[in-house]
Amino acid sequence: MNRIPLIMAGVLATVIASLFGLVLIPDMQFQQMQPKEVMAADGSTAVYPVALDEYNEAPGKEVYRAMGCVYCHSQQVRPEGFGADIERGWGQRRSVPRDYVLQDPPYLGTMRTGPDLANIGVRQPSDDWHYLHLYDPQITSPGSVMPPFKFLYETTVGEKPNPPLGSPVIQLPESYASQATWIVPTQDAMNLVSYLKSLKQLFDVEDVQ
Amino acid sequence: MNQPVPHGDPRTEFDTMDVGVRAKIDRSCREVVLFWYASSVFWLVLGSVLALVASIKLHTPWFMADAHWLTFGRVRPAHLNTMIYGWASMSGMGTLLWLMARLCKIPLPWRETMVLAGFYWNAMVAIGTFQILIGNGTSIEWIEFPWWISIPLGAVFLIVIALTIKMLRERREKHLYVSQWYLFGSTIWFPFLYIGATILIHSPAAIGVAKGTANWWFAHNVLGLWLTPIGLASAYYFIPKVLGRPIHSYYLSIIGFWTLALFYNWAGTHHLIGGPLPAWLVTVGTVGSMMMFVPVITVAVNHHLTMVGNFSKLRVSPTLRFIVFGAMSYTLVSVQGSLTALRSVNETGHFTHYTIAHAHLGVYSFYTMIAFGSMYYVMPRLVEREWISSRLIKVHFWCCGIGIAMYWVGLSIGGWMQGTWMNNPDIPFLDIVGRMIPYLWSRSIAGTLMTIGHFAFAILVWKMLRREGEWLVEPTLFISRKEAAEAAATVQPGASS
Amino acid sequence: MTNTLIYIWLVVAMLGISSVSALIWAITSGQLGEFQKGATSIFDDDEPIGEVTDSFPGK
Numbered sequence: 001m002n003r004i005p006l007i008m009a010g011v012l013a014t015v016i017a018s019l020f021g022l023v024l025i026p027d028m029q030f031q032q033m034q035p036k037e038v039m040a041a042d043g044s045t046a047v048y049p050v051a052l053d054e055y056n057e058a059p060g061k062e063v064y065r066a067m068g069c070v071y072c073h074s075q076q077v078r079p080e081g082f083g084a085d086i087e088r089g090w091g092q093r094r095s096v097p098r099d100y101v102l103q104d105p106p107y108l109g110t111m112r113t114g115p116d117l118a119n120i121g122v123r124q125p126s127d128d129w130h131y132l133h134l135y136d137p138q139i140t141s142p143g144s145v146m147p148p149f150k151f152l153y154e155t156t157v158g159e160k161p162n163p164p165l166g167s168p169v170i171q172l173p174e175s176y177a178s179q180a181t182w183i184v185p186t187q188d189a190m191n192l193v194s195y196l197k198s199l200k201q202l203f204d205v206e207d208v209q
Numbered sequence: 210m211n212q213p214v215p216h217g218d219p220r221t222e223f224d225t226m227d228v229g230v231r232a233k234i235d236r237s238c239r240e241v242v243l244f245w246y247a248s249s250v251f252w253l254v255l256g257s258v259l260a261l262v263a264s265i266k267l268h269t270p271w272f273m274a275d276a277h278w279l280t281f282g283r284v285r286p287a288h289l290n291t292m293i294y295g296w297a298s299m300s301g302m303g304t305l306l307w308l309m310a311r312l313c314k315i316p317l318p319w320r321e322t323m324v325l326a327g328f329y330w331n332a333m334v335a336i337g338t339f340q341i342l343i344g345n346g347t348s349i350e351w352i353e354f355p356w357w358i359s360i361p362l363g364a365v366f367l368i369v370i371a372l373t374i375k376m377l378r379e380r381r382e383k384h385l386y387v388s389q390w391y392l393f394g395s396t397i398w399f400p401f402l403y404i405g406a407t408i409l410i411h412s413p414a415a416i417g418v419a420k421g422t423a424n425w426w427f428a429h430n431v432l433g434l435w436l437t438p439i440g441l442a443s444a445y446y447f448i449p450k451v452l453g454r455p456i457h458s459y460y461l462s463i464i465g466f467w468t469l470a471l472f473y474n475w476a477g478t479h480h481l482i483g484g485p486l487p488a489w490l491v492t493v494g495t496v497g498s499m500m501m502f503v504p505v506i507t508v509a510v511n512h513h514l515t516m517v518g519n520f521s522k523l524r525v526s527p528t529l530r531f532i533v534f535g536a537m538s539y540t541l542v543s544v545q546g547s548l549t550a551l552r553s554v555n556e557t558g559h560f561t562h563y564t565i566a567h568a569h570l571g572v573y574s575f576y577t578m579i580a581f582g583s584m585y586y587v588m589p590r591l592v593e594r595e596w597i598s599s600r601l602i603k604v605h606f607w608c609c610g611i612g613i614a615m616y617w618v619g620l621s622i623g624g625w626m627q628g629t630w631m632n633n634p635d636i637p638f639l640d641i642v643g644r645m646i647p648y649l650w651s652r653s654i655a656g657t658l659m660t661i662g663h664f665a666f667a668i669l670v671w672k673m674l675r676r677e678g679e680w681l682v683e684p685t686l687f688i689s690r691k692e693a694a695e696a697a698a699t700v701q702p703g704a705s706s
Numbered sequence: 707m708t709n710t711l712i713y714i715w716l717v718v719a720m721l722g723i724s725s726v727s728a729l730i731w732a733i734t735s736g737q738l739g740e741f742q743k744g745a746t747s748i749f750d751d752d753e754p755i756g757e758v759t760d761s762f763p764g765k
Contacts, residue, residue: 007390022477084633112560
């Protein structure tokens with residue numbers, strides 16, 4: 001074990017081999033997985049998966065990234081019989097590679113300090129719920145350890161404000177704020193909520209494999 | 210210097226390293242290694258503060274909640290990156306350079322370049338961390354620095370590889386010691402991994418879930434092929450060196466090295482068990498993880514048989530204490546890791562605080578404790594002074610040792626419960642969150658203890674850099690022990706050499 | 707999918723064959739001899755085998 005070139009060759013060979021095995025070869029499989037037409041239960045067809053729209057959902061994904069949501073939330077539903085993801089209502093089916101082919105990158109996550117979000121768009125379609133939850137999670141989920149994101153809002157106490165067209169105004173519940181308090185989400189908050197509402201893993205497993 | 214080696218003498222054919230040569234080598238390393246070491250301690254302290262902020266936020270979410278740059282999703286990756294690329298990598302680089310010089314038995318070349326590289330590295334880590342805090346992090350675990358930071362950071366290693374090859378070719382010791390294989394391997398593996406992963410994540414070279422496997426191919430390998438080799442290289446050198454006993458079986462060392470290189474590479478997908486991956490890919494990760502028993506047991510046996518009969522020396526040597534603590538942790542964390550790659554264990558442990566505990570058992574209990582031990586040995590020989598206080602060293606050891614034990618026990622139990630409850634759909638999620646709070650508090654307390662230890666260490670390092678310790682009477686000086694003993698009677702502390 | 711499987715088996719075969727060849731070559735060309743000499747290379751006259759080289763300050 002005294003020959004440098006040999007050690008170097010062995011060192012490189014081992015890491016190149018794993019690069020191929022764990023990344024490049026699977027990638028070849030995924031490159032062949034383009035969005036495909038899928039038939040829904042009611043007979044209609046749709047293309048799946050669909051890319052994020054560039055005006056709200058894609059910028060919203062950037063907010064998800066910039067706030068580091070991935071460090072507490074996963075976006076992957078485990079198979080039936082392995083954990084209780086489906087029983088918890090986190091998805092109708094397990095996640096498959098095709099769900100993520102258009103995600104650049106996918107935020108699969110490795111921590112569930114908070115619940116899995118792969119299907120949050122199905123589970124929680126209400127804008128207002130999201131806006132209140134994001135403002136201060138204690139409003140909708142008492143005891144949550146998710147941080148408040150009040151800095152993504154304009155807060156007004158007293159008179160209901162008049163925001164630009166298209167901006168929602170939400171009143172905080174009386175149990176939370178003694179005085180009448182209104183929150184208006186910033187564009188970042190609105191985009192983030194659009195992104196969250198887009199998170200849906202649809203159709204049956206066999207259709208999307 | 211060039212004494213003929215007597216017949217039957219197990220030493221090498223080249224120069225036996227006498228005091229003068231060793232002192233010259235240590236002297237050549239002084240500015241470079243001290244710069245990397247001092248920088249690493251800065252990042253250790255900063256990273257510890259970030260860690261505490263993150264830890265507190267997890268059980269007290271309104272803590273500093275108005276500061277958007279400190280939101281958990283930013284302060285957590287800031288902590289990780291300052292610790293890995295600031296503390297761990299810079300301390301590791303210092304040790305790597307010193308070990309290479311000592312083992313090649315030549316003075317360190319390219320010193321100005323390596324000091325510049327140190328400035329550069331500090332700047333990259335600082336800018337990268339700042340980028341994370343202002344919201345430009347990638348949210349890809351372990352690769353959060355923007356690509357325009359991670360590529361230049363990895364590229365510095367081209368210099369390090371060239372330097373290492375130069376030293377190996379000019380060495381005055383024929384035999385490559387086991388530590389050198391690990392160190393050489395790590396200098397090649399790290400840039401390949403970091404630059405490779407950055408390209409895969411940020412370009413169409415990989416799509417969809419392949420970016421996920423690229424992420425974990427990188428993150429797992431940076432642990433096993435950058436940090437682990439430096440940790441093992443240190444243990445393989447300092448345990449025998451402190452004890453005065455050669456490694457028990459050199460033959461085992463070579464098996465350990467190549468099986469690490471071979472199997473560790475394949476374990477990465479165990480971070481994605483149950484995930485949206487082709488089944489064969491997950492299986493490969495589990496198989497690679499189980500095969501890791503081979504190098505881990507090899508190393509454990511080797512270190513243990515070298516230590517056996519000498520555990521009393523733990524009372525005498527700070528280096529040995531930290532390093533043996535670390536080496537034993539290596540065995541523990543690796544066994545735990547292999548087991549956690551089994552689907553049955555993973556089903557409960559995945560996505561929980563249990564994995565965080567496991568991560569810290571590795572990066573802290575194994576790598577960081579060994580790094581402390583290495584620095585305790587090396588710095589006095591560079592500065593030619595003793596450490597200023599035995600008591601502070603013991604404070605450091607016990608605070609960090611007890612701290613990490615508490616951390617690991619608390620979060621492992623909490624995380625396991627978290628996973629068990631999460632797999633029971635009848636338990637509401639928010640209930641589980643509430644039940645975790647005491648365990649998260651225990652982590653903040655443990656982390657505070659560890660941070661106190663780090664401050665003790667920082668004080669020691671600061672004093673060492675200011676040369677406030679006793680004059681070092683050790684063979685590394687340019688005087689023999691006998692002469693030093695005579696000189697010590699007359700020399701004053703603080704006199705320049 | 708079959709395409710991928712073919713690649714996988716190719717890689718496995720290549721890895722397996724090269725590892726075994728490397729091992730055979732290493733044994734036959736004497737790379738694995740003279741081991742214990744390497745273990746003692748970190749010692750010398752001044753820091754010989756049998757002598758502890760570290761201690762708490764002041765001890």
